[in-house]
Amino acid sequence: SQQGEEDPQALSIQEGENATMNCSYKTSINNLQWYRQNSGRGLVHLILIRSNEREKHSGRLRVTLDTSKKSSSLLITASRAADTASYFCATDARGSNYKLTFGKGTLLTVNP
């Protein structure tokens, strides 16, 4: 089965609200990464959290990692219409030889 499964598959919120997306994975990892993809565009790297880190912040983004549960969450605070995009988690598994495995993504819609 797929390493890195995001939940929910789709999320619709109002501007100004917070958005939380979750990611579960199956194997030991070096790091976990989150990406954003706007419609018709390439993926953009947002944030990376290493296996020995529990929380990381970048602007309005907050990522947590629980290696005991093999799960991560991405929180976007004070969302904006421009945050509308698909969000993917990706795991860099130990011994994977530089291979990232992506989840199926969460489609976030922020309504103005």
Next chain:
Amino acid sequence: DTAVSQTPKYLVTQMGNDKSIKCEQNLGHDTMYWYKQDSKKFLKIMFSYNNKELIINETVPNRFSPKSPDKAHLNLHINSLELGDSAVYFCATGGVDNEQFFGPGTRLTVL
């Protein structure tokens, strides 16, 4: 300057044809990748090259052949195109922590 560029952006072709997609990067990264994203947005790695050497080949049909003439380029050649090859193909490079820098994608439509 665009960090990772791909050409063409759109490619429409008939079944059975042979086509190539080109990728160039100016980030100086040693590792480059090809990914395929299907209509459900599932992103799957196809190949990875590190300093012109193939290091990942993920159960991709032999009709797909990557070529890396130098560290800055990784091209993808596809023979005998099939309907199921229709997808968006992304080139990417890998940074120090294997964070990926993606190109804009090539939308391939096989008729």
